[in-house]
Amino acid sequence: MFRQNETALIIGAGLQGCSIALFLARAGWNVTLLDKNIAGRHASSVNAGGLRTLMRDWREYPLSELAMHHWKHLDQLVGQDAAASCEVRLGVGQIAVALDEAELSWTYNRAQDMKERGLGAEELLSAKDVRQMLPGLTDKALGGLVSRGDGHANPAASTRAFREAAIAAGAQIVENCRVLGLDRAPGGGWAIETSSGAYGTGVLINCAGAWGAQIAAMAGQTLPLKVVAPSMMVTARTQPFLEPVVIGIDRPLSFKQSAVGSLVIGGGILGKPCADHDTSFTVMDRMTQGAAATLEAFPGLAHVPVLRTWTGLEGSTPDGIPFIGPGKNTSDFWNVFGFCGHGFQLAPAVGHVVSRSLVSGKVDPLLTPFSCARFNTGGAG
Known part of the structure; x- marks a missing residue:
């Protein structure tokens, strides 16, 4: 029996969402991912697959270095055969x-x-x-x-590998399921209305990519995002x-x-x-x-x-780095989007650190630069 704070619903089953789901499921959480299309349909599978620390914003660098560790040991996350299918080539520079x-x-x-x-x-x-x-x-x-030490990988195969690993760890993925509304549940947590019915969860994680600001707005959060292709x-x-x-x-x-x-x-x-x-x-x-x-x-x-x-469709923030963290006065609602076209390499570290934060109940210091409060917009947190 899961306690309420050990249930997570993730909106968006792209690479970031599947990575978070994998780590949370392995930590013993009950995890469900909802995707309005097919998992990984947009930015996750159609990018260049770069595994790059080069020229990253310095604020992303510690997260990027952690991610590189996971790419080097990808078999430990997704299994040996799936890791081989991802065609990870590091050290080519x-x-x-x-x-x-x-x-x-x-x-x-x-x-x-x-x-x-x-x-x-x-x-x-x-x-x-x-x-x-x-x-x-x-x-x-x-x-x-x-x-x-940089290199590249196959983005479509990598997204598929993380998806399958998350499912193997116990996460459930519901595709072609569009979120129509969010509200606070009477007993705590969140109630989610979708095209496929109603869902409830203790923790809600917004990994909706180019649609991230729309989902945030449903939860009363105002975050600046430009949709790009x-x-x-x-x-x-x-x-x-x-x-x-x-x-x-x-x-x-x-x-x-x-x-x-x-x-x-x-x-x-x-x-x-x-x-x-x-x-x-x-x-x-x-x-x-x-x-x-x-x-x-x-x-x-x-x-x-x-x-x-x-x-591919992607969300771009005004300062070129993503939102990763809880919203204003909503420790049980997290935003993880706005990767500005360079989130592929970061995904394993995002999953690791977001999961670690939720399990411990304390936002990891690695996420400080990505606070949703950094623009001080009226509804942002």
Whole structure:
């Protein structure tokens, strides 16, 4: 028999929600996840799969380092076979390339700032260094930054692995279940009205991603969030030439070469979000910016055709880091959303630390920077 404070209902069964569910279920909690679509349908499965500490906001860095530990030992979370399916490749590195003097100056300032904070393992690269590490890189490259322990994974397989691990631990997932309203339950906890019926829980966790602010509003919380639609594209296969993930500094540059040779290109180019219809669209006129940035860095790729593009819906906060923590005067209502397109790598640590906070009844200090109160909006907490 579970006590009320050992029951959790999570709205949103993407990677963050499934990670929290996994850790809570293993701690003995009764956990239910609700998703208005199919679990992992949106940002969780359609991102670039970057496992990156490089160039993270310093406030995210401790959480990111904990997450990297979990990715290194993913088999302990999801099982050996599932971990293998996630295609985790760490140690190939992520490299930020400076293509002009302003970007090069930024790398020096970044390295100095991180050193003064005692954070990270980012190394400055000379022009010679960066060209040796990235065959085909333009002669314009002046240097860069590298985090050698970084890498990437398969996002769809990883989301599926966490989902199945959460279910194996005892969590229940209800799909195609849209939340229609929230209210305080007479005996304590929360009453949730959905398209599939009524649910009750002691602790309610909002992992609704691009729809996170809407769910928060149902609970009387006002949190600033912009819905965006980051775009991706993939090319035809080409001869293997690249192991590290390459990212830009002031350019929309982000790409890696997959195991089969195709290039997966991101870079923050935004499509058209249609959150009310649970979808988004590529804006082709914008996609040329990502292609141009890639060719500026690697001009020899001009002959490689783009085969397809896609988008995913995500929530973006004004300061570029997520909301992770309880709402105002609501220790039993947590917000965990607004990852601004770089939450994939953080997910195991988010699950670990949110679960640890709920089990102990005390918000973990690692979550302090992500407080829902940091904007001091009228209803935010």
